[in-house]
Each structure stands twice: as structure tokens, then as C-alpha cells.
Amino acid sequence: MDKFEVYMEIRQLLGQGFTKTAVANRLGISRPTLYNYLDKSPKEMADWIDSIKTKRKKLDPYKNQILKWLKENPDMTAAQVEDWLKERHKDLEVSESTVRSYVRSIREEYNIPKEIITRSYEAVPDPEKGEQVQVDFGETWQETIDKRKIKLYFIAFVLSHSRQKYTEFLDRPFTTRDVIRSHENAFKWYEGLPHEIVYDQDSLILVSENGGNLILTKEFESYRQERRLKLRVCRKADPESKGRIENVIGYIKNNFAKHRTFTNIDRWNEDALKWLERTGNYKIHNTTKKRPVDVFQEEKKHLRPIIQELKNYYSNPVSSITRIVRPDNTILYESNRYSVPLGTFNKQKEVYIAVKNSELLIYKTRDGDLIAKHKISHGKGQLIQNKNHTRDRSKGIDSYIETVADYFTDFDLAKAYITEIRKVYPRYIRDQLQIILRKIKQTKQQIIDLALAECVKKKLFCATDFVDMVIYIERQRQSYLTNQEDSNKVFIKPLEFQDESIYNTTTQQRDINEYITVLGGTK
Numbered sequence: 291m292d293k294f295e296v297y298m299e300i301r302q303l304l305g306q307g308f309t310k311t312a313v314a315n316r317l318g319i320s321r322p323t324l325y326n327y328l329d330k331s332p333k334e335m336a337d338w339i340d341s342i343k344t345k346r347k348k349l350d351p352y353k354n355q356i357l358k359w360l361k362e363n364p365d366m367t368a369a370q371v372e373d374w375l376k377e378r379h380k381d382l383e384v385s386e387s388t389v390r391s392y393v394r395s396i397r398e399e400y401n402i403p404k405e406i407i408t409r410s411y412e413a414v415p416d417p418e419k420g421e422q423v424q425v426d427f428g429e430t431w432q433e434t435i436d437k438r439k440i441k442l443y444f445i446a447f448v449l450s451h452s453r454q455k456y457t458e459f460l461d462r463p464f465t466t467r468d469v470i471r472s473h474e475n476a477f478k479w480y481e482g483l484p485h486e487i488v489y490d491q492d493s494l495i496l497v498s499e500n501g502g503n504l505i506l507t508k509e510f511e512s513y514r515q516e517r518r519l520k521l522r523v524c525r526k527a528d529p530e531s532k533g534r535i536e537n538v539i540g541y542i543k544n545n546f547a548k549h550r551t552f553t554n555i556d557r558w559n560e561d562a563l564k565w566l567e568r569t570g571n572y573k574i575h576n577t578t579k580k581r582p583v584d585v586f587q588e589e590k591k592h593l594r595p596i597i598q599e600l601k602n603y604y605s606n607p608v609s610s611i612t613r614i615v616r617p618d619n620t621i622l623y624e625s626n627r628y629s630v631p632l633g634t635f636n637k638q639k640e641v642y643i644a645v646k647n648s649e650l651l652i653y654k655t656r657d658g659d660l661i662a663k664h665k666i667s668h669g670k671g672q673l674i675q676n677k678n679h680t681r682d683r684s685k686g687i688d689s690y691i692e693t694v695a696d697y698f699t700d701f702d703l704a705k706a707y708i709t710e711i712r713k714v715y716p717r718y719i720r721d722q723l724q725i726i727l728r729k730i731k732q733t734k735q736q737i738i739d740l741a742l743a744e745c746v747k748k749k750l751f752c753a754t755d756f757v758d759m760v761i762y763i764e765r766q767r768q769s770y771l772t773n774q775e776d777s778n779k780v781f782i783k784p785l786e787f788q789d790e791s792i793y794n795t796t797t798q799q800r801d802i803n804e805y806i807t808v809l810g811g812t813k
Contacts, residue, residue, distance in 0.1 A: 420592030482593025
């Protein structure tokens with residue numbers, strides 16, 4: 291039914307005695323739409339319909355994309371459509387109402403009804419700033435690139451006053467240590483600790499409610515005492531006491547995760563943090579009518595400061611944590627990229643990690659060798675790279691050194707000399723070796739051995755100094771052969787050498803009478 295048919299149907303039903311509310315419900319339109327139609331005459335309605343048919347809408351360039359999403363996922367909300375558009379088109383600026391109106395028009399045009407699911411909660415007053423955070427767990431099934439289904443597990447946090455959210459996902463069930471690590475990450479995200487944490491009855495945290503005397507798991511109880519956390523566990527069948535986090539769990543499922551394709555867990559968590567900054571904490575909250583990110587700027591001033599990092603709980607055993615090696619030879623850890631040695635991706639797709647003393651340790655296998663170590667960065671989206679990982683500088687260098695040293699009579703001395711050059715020019719050692727090798731291939735054995743000895747003696751640890759020494763010896767060689775019986779022995783005149791014959795030189799002396807005659811005198 292097009293808009294003009296709806297317009298005529300409205301007038302017919304009203305003429306039959308139906309109320310405006312009944313007409314709106316019967317035709318499936320909103321009351322503001324009904325009033326808007328009634329304000330127009332039939333001619334005005336026809337002209338208006340013609341004008342909107344020819345008018346280009348802001349989202350028309352994205353119509354096919356939106357239509358494809360709605361056909362594949364009929365229950366998709368306009369809010370999720372808006373988020374997906376902004377995720378894929380960074381420069382797009384569009385209001386919520388524009389997206390809602392456009393999605394509604396596409397649903398009407400292509401007859402794509404939307405299933406609406408509602409759930410009721412009792413209103414609960416907001417706690418004071420920094421007073422409370424609510425925590426809960428969720429699960430979601432996602433489709434992978436190869437059309438398989440994978441189950442993801444997530445934990446979510448929400449500050450009850452500002453509604454500022456945080457979440458983490460795993461592709462396996464959470465352990466108590468995972469829960470503790472997630473808490474530490476959340477507190478870093480919030481830049482402080484709340485005064486109270488509200489939980490559901492989860493076995494990772496709670497062993498028994500015991501009539502109000504909470505019995506926590508041993509590991510979590512130790513963590514609670516060290517962080518001085520005040521806990522409150524909700525009673526069963528009491529969703530109102532944690533309605534905020536219940537809404538967040540649904541929001542994460544339906545706005546972020548729903549219809550999203552899973553590639554790997556690191557990329558998924560990275561996208562989740564971007565979603566929080568772009569939509570989850572940026573959109574105006576339906577209850578507070580404010581953006582969580584704005585209210586949070588004031589609330590975080592009331593949080594307890596994080597005095598120190600709890601390394602014992604925050605670190606993970608090597609055997610339980612793995613990371614996928616990316617094609618650019620990096621791994622993702624807490625939204626940052628850390629480098630591994632060049633070529634690791636071609637050799638293995640997975641590495642093991644551990645955190646110790648604020649350092650990220652990367653291992654080749656579960657019980658294997660350490661292949662990389664980085665200082666953990668507390669920023670986001672950064673590349674932490676070891677310069678030695680940018681290219682394989684050591685490949686073949688050791689054998690290259692031995693090859694060059696083998697040209698000398700004294701192999702050990704030559705190797706020691708080249709090793710010193712490597713210390714001085716670690717980045718250019720290959721170039722240094724090439725310079726030396728070119729020269730020694732053009733020079734007699736006697737000369738290169740003498741040049742090596744002189745360079746070691748004078749501590750000239752540079753390839754160009756070695757070449758200069760070879761040239762100097764070649765020029766002076768014929769002048770300083772002192773032992774003709776052993777032509778293989780060459781004497782090198784030191785640079786400071788002086789001819790001793792000058793010490794035996796005497797000056798000429800004239801007779802005194804010659805001077806008297808010149809001066810015109812007589813003796």
C-alpha cells in the first residue's frame with residue numbers, strides 16, 4: 291500500500307466512525323504520521339508524494355547496502371544500521387531520525403516487517419557518581435567467514451550513574467583468572483575503581499550465597515581483598531536490581547554482535563572497543579537523555595584511584611593464552627600490535643604469551659623459546675616494534691664473517707677484527723664485509739695480512755680504514771723490503787719513521803778571512 295492509498299484509507303475509516311488511534315493501529319502507522327496526512331488535502335497529498343519521489347535523500351547512495359542488510363536480517367534495528375554505516379563510512383554524518391525514517395521507508399517499500407521484542411523493568415533510582423558498577427556475562431553465536439557457527443563468551447561492565455560501558459570477548463569459556471584480568475582492564479578503561487560491584491550469581495565468582503553470607507571462589511576472594519572491593523550479588527529472579535547491565539548485555543548482542551561476521555578474537559575485541567567509542571558510549575541514552583561519555587567525564591572524578599597494578603593476578607600462564615600471528619608479523623594484545631621476528635607468520639600461525647613485570651613475553655610454543663619481549667603500552671591502536679624485527683639482519687652474517695676471515699692467514703685474528711667492526715657498525719656490517727672482501731680479492735696475501743695486523747694494532751675498526759691501510763702498504767712495499775733472503779717477509783716503515791742519516795749531517799764552515807775580505811777589511 292503506497293502513501294496515497296494509506297491517505298485514502300485513513301479518510302474512509304474515519305468516515306466509518308473509527309477513532310484516530312484505532313485507525314493508526316489498524317494501518318500500522320504512527321499517530322504523528324496520521325495527523326501529518328490529515329493536514330493535507332488530496333491534491334496537497336498527491337503533490338507531496340510526487341516531490342518526495344524525485345527528491346534525492348542523503349542515504350540514497352547507501353540504499354542498496356541498507357536493503358541488503360535488512361533482507362538478510364529482517365530484525366535489524368535502525369540503530370544498528372546507523373552504527374554499521376558509520377563503521378564502514380567514517381566521514382558520514384547523519385542524524386538518528388534520518389536513519390530511522392530512511393529504514394522505515396525501505397521496510398515499507400520492500401515489505402520487510404520488523405519483529406519487535408519488548409521486556410519490562412522496574413525503574414530504579416540512579417546511584418551517586420562513582421558508587422556502583424554492574425557486571426554480567428553473555429553469550430552469542432556468530433557466523434565465520436567460511437559460514438561456520440562459533441560461540442563467543444563476553445563479560446560486560448556498566449557504571450550505574452553514567453552508563454559508561456566496557457566489554458571483552460573470548461572464544462572459549464571464561465576462567466576465574468580471565469574474570470580478574472577483565473576487571474583490571476575495565477578499571478583501566480574507567481581510570482578508577484567504583485565503590486560497589488553488583489554481580490549475578492556466577493560460579494566463577496560465587497560458591498554459595500549461604501543466606502546472605504557470600505562465599506566466593508578462593509582466587510576471586512583473594513583478589514577482592516587485595517583490591518578492597520565491596521561486592522553485592524543479586525538474588526535469583528531479581529532482574530530489576532541489575533536491569534542496567536541486563537540492558538547492556540542485550541545492547542551488545544543486538545547492536546554490536548548481531549549479524550557481524552567473526553574472523554578472529556583479537557580483531558573482534560578491537561572492533562568491540564571501537565564500537566564502544568563510536569556508538570556504545572557515544573549515543574544518547576534513552577533513560578538519561580545524555581551521552582554516557584559526557585556524563586562519565588564527571589563521574590570518573592568520584593572513582594577510587596588505582597594505586598598499583600596487581601601483577602600476580604593480571605599476568606597469565608604461558609600455557610593458557612595464545613595469539614594469532616598476523617601477516618605483518620605482529621600479534622594483537624589489548625588493542626595494540628606487538629612485533630614478532632620477521633618470518634614468524636610463514637613458520638607458524640599461533641604463539642603463546644605471558645605478562646610479567648609489565649612486559650609482554652611471546653613464546654614460540656607452550657614450553658618453547660622466548661622469541662620476543664616488549665614493554666606493555668597502555669595506549670590504544672599503537673604499534674610496538676622491536677627494530678630487530680623489521681628485517682632479518684643476522685641471517686647469514688655469521689657465516690659471511692667466517693667466509694671473509696678465511697681469506698687471512700690468521701683466521702682467529704681476522705674473525706676477532708671483523709667482530710669488532712660489527713660492534714661499531716651493527717646495522718652496516720654486511721656493507722662493511724663487502725668492502726673488505728672486494729679489496730682482499732684484488733690484493734696479495736702478504737699485504738692483506740700486514741694490513742690486518744696494522745689495523746688491529748692501531749684499533750682501526752672500519753672497512754675503509756682497512757682499505758686505506760692496504761693501499762698505503764702497497765705504495766711503501768718496495769721501499770721497505772729489508773730482508774732480501776726472505777722475500778716473503780715485508781718490513782713496514784712506521785708512519786712516524788725518520789731517516790737516521792740526518793743525525794750524521796754536518797754544516798759547512800768558512801774561513802774567517804773570507805768574511806773580512808768581503809767587508810773590505812784586512813787581517
